Amino acid sequence: MGKSSGSTKILMSGNEAIAVGAVEAGISLAVGYPGTPSTDIIEYLAKNFSGNAQWVLNEKIALETAIGASYAGKRVLCTMKHVGLNVAADPLMSISYLGVKGGLALLVADDPGAYSSQNEQDSRFYAKFANIPCLEPSDAQEAKDMTKAAFDLSEEFSLPIMLRSVTRISHSATPVEINDPRPENPVSLVKDPAHMLAVPSNVIRCHKELNDKYARLAEWSVTSGFNKVTRSGYKKGIIASGIAYAYANEAGAEYNMLKIGFYPFPEKIIANFVKDLDEVWVMEEGEPLIEEIARRYHKNVKGKLSGDFSREGELGPDAMLPQSTDDTEIKACLFSQDELAKRPPVMCPGCPHRELYKALKEAGPVFTTGDIGCYTLGAAPPLSAMDTCLCMGASISKAAGISYQGIKRVAAVIGDSTFLHSGIPALISAVYNKANILVLILDNSCVAMTGHQPTPLTGQTAKKEEGGRVSLKDLCLACGSASVEAVNPYKIDDTAKVISEKLAADGVHVIISESPCVLIAGKLKKA
Ligand SMILES: Cc1ncc(C[n+]2csc(CCOP(=O)(O)OP(=O)(O)O)c2C)c(N)n1
Missing domain, CATH: 3.40.50.920 (Rossmann fold)
Structure with missing residues (x-):
């Protein structure tokens, strides 16, 4: 990508159009955390953009990384799904006060109808809450045009600009005109304490600057052509x-x-x-x-x-x-x-998560706090193996909260990506406060639910290059877990035995269920 194609029109999805718009706007970095319906933007860029496109561990890290790149004067696209914005809300609420340097577009994809989400929250309220502008496209062409406009506006008003997509925009295709890309901004990292330090002495002035910008933006919208x-x-x-x-x-x-x-x-x-x-x-x-x-x-x-x-x-x-x-x-x-015939999602034939749940059942009665990923499908009959599900990373904290009431035989079930996303601080907190819980980390060597994205545990980057690699076992030990055992979930009896043992023990114990997602296992073997 990146070649001049005159006025060619191509049929593309809203997500592809956003990716292309970002490249045409001269981005130097695209960064995000997967989540339907936003995932394929970074995937498209990882494949087709010669520059830097990254998966990071969660949405807060994505936005903070984007802010860093913007401080270096560069244009940067940051992507996430609607609930991801809850995770990124902390940096968002203060970067709007401080303002950005290089253009920063924040793509948030909402899921009305909750086809693959835990709620149907409306991200436009976050834009209003943070006093930042929000652009809302109605087809793929507009998704591209608005993406480009977002970068110009971001630099003009020194604000992050939100782009709100929804499933039907992100995933449906309309013709889109392709244009020449704008060159990237030069690197320029200049100290500006008045607009880079969110400290009390700057807050009231920055808040006033933000309110003034917001009022000017409302007037700007009249001639923008977008309303x-x-x-x-x-x-x-x-x-x-x-x-x-x-x-x-x-x-x-x-x-x-x-x-x-x-x-x-x-x-x-x-x-x-x-x-x-x-x-x-x-x-x-x-x-x-x-x-x-x-x-x-x-x-x-x-x-x-x-x-x-x-x-x-x-x-x-x-x-x-x-x-x-x-x-x-x-x-x-x-x-x-x-x-329409109801077609609820089901676990794939041969999924290792199912085997782990069988072992958990065999290990005897247990209260199981759950998390979000393919393994959440284990909540449905006939397995009925998960008793709670709330938001990413919540399983360990919920289990700890239950255990503090003197209840025994509590297990938390969490996927590898979810553990890296927000499970680590919860594990440390549980160790620190002497919870008595078993944490089952289901390591299937990818973020299966959102399409098999790689993680630091595999060491492969979004661009399928070799990155740094992290050991899950070492990580859990470093968090202070009383023990960390790896099991093969297909060996159900052996796994059930280890689970029984650890459920009976005091302290925070971790069992890692190690088996790649069946849909990528073949590919991993060949690699
Ligand atoms: C805050 C937030 N970000 C992103 C998502 C989308 N999402 C759902 S599950 C999941 C991760 C699943 O990966 P993992 O925990 O490894 O479990 P697997 O699906 O591989 O079994 C993601 C990114 C979400 N639901 N919430």
Whole structure:
């Protein structure tokens, strides 16, 4: 990638378009932690971008690494899924005060409908919370254009800029025009304590600078072209953002349309749009953020708060059709999700996680706190092997919390990537506070759930080059675990014996279930 291709148009997914947009904008680094639906952006860049594209251990590290590259004057793309932003929220809330140097675009992919997530939180609220702008594309071309715009805006306002995607943007393809890449910024690391130190003496001034920028950005949005009005001449209107704008276009030509693609915007945009309308629909994925504003300016607003759309789950192309068409043939072509056969995810045949769960069952009664990964599928019958699941890294802390109540035979089940993501501090805390728990780390030599990304335990980088390698056993011992044993989960009886022993012992014991994911085991053998 990187060659001039004139005005070629290529069919690409929103995620590919974001990756290409970042390259065209002259990034020097792309950094992220995997999470559906954002994962394939870094994967695309690792394969097609000659520069640096990295997986790091979690989203907080991703954002902090991006901030470092920006301090060095470079443009950097940082990617994560919506719940990842909770992990990165700490640096986010303060970097907005300090500001950035080289352009920093923060891509956050939301999952309305929670197809592969533990919730359906709406990242636009984080942008508002941190007082940073948010761009919300409605197709792949716009995803690319907005990505490029985000870098220019980031440097103009010295702010990280959020790009909010959703599953249907990230994973669906529309034609995208390819342009020449801009050259990378030169390296320039200049000390600027007033804007690089988040210390009390800087806070109030930086907060004021941020508030001023946010007000200027709202005005900037008016001429940005990202929030635009199309008039139909009728008295009905739709305000729509992101993918919902594509759905709104299915409603018919009689609707006036206000497309919101940029936050913040001055409320007068909405006030002017709804002024002469009889009826206003608001279509947005996630929470009724725009709708709440629209309600201040019009009495007849239909959306999620009025109950016309569900507040849970995602909208769809047919969201407006029952209102806008009497054509029974069209309606008959639409199908609701309820009519589709249910295909919940299941563990693959031969998955080592299943064998480990069999051994755990054989070892006798146990309360098992769980974590997030392929092994979470063990919560479902017939295994029913996991009793809790909350967020990444929570299994060990939950088990410790239970054990502090004097309860014995508590096990935490956690994958290798999840352990590296946020399990390590939990393990150290449990050792420190003398928990009596068994920690089962399911090491399958990859981040299986999100598509077999490599980890520091395999030592392979995102670009499939050799990186530094970390020993899981040494790591657990260094965390202070009373014992660390490796088992082969396919040897169920042997594994059950070790589990029984460790469940009966006091202290924090670790068992590492060592067996590669069956889908990559063949490849690993060949390597
Ligand atoms: C904060 C956060 N970031 C990312 C994800 C996406 N995600 C779900 S499970 C997982 C890791 C799974 O890897 P591992 O723990 O090794 O288990 P495996 O799937 O390989 O069994 C990731 C990255 C998430 N759910 N939450």
